[in-house]
Amino acid sequence: QVQLVESGGGLVQAGGSLRLSCTASGRSFSRFAMGWFRRNPGKEREFVATTDWSGTNTSYADSVKGRFTISRDNVRNMLYLQLTSLRPEDTAVYYCAGSRRVASRSSSDFDYDYWGRGTQVAVSS
Helix, strand or coil, X not given: CCEEEEECCEEEECCCCXXXXXXXXXXXXXXXXXXXXXXXXXXXXXXXXXXXXXXXXXXXXXXXXXXXXXXXECCCCEEEEEECCCCHHHCEEEEEEECCXXXXXXXXXXXXXXXXXXXEEEEEC
């Protein structure tokens, strides 16, 4: 059974930092794209960041560009998201996603086949 499990969320003050981790099990994602998405209550799920299979090519939503960094460890089958200069509007549940079809980076949730249950990030002002 394929599982993606996020960790590292929490409550932080504006301007603070967090590091989210996503542990994958049940299959290797080393040849496929992975990404982070988030959802605020009452809002649609939105793209945050993506990396291609190698971790070399990445893309970010404009709202997080320059503040968040996505990375991956294909040996450990893990995905990370470093969040810095956090703002109250970054408050959301953050989800890890993995593809079994697409190798290049993708901001479309359509390209992802596996999803974690999410980890809550709350930023106080």
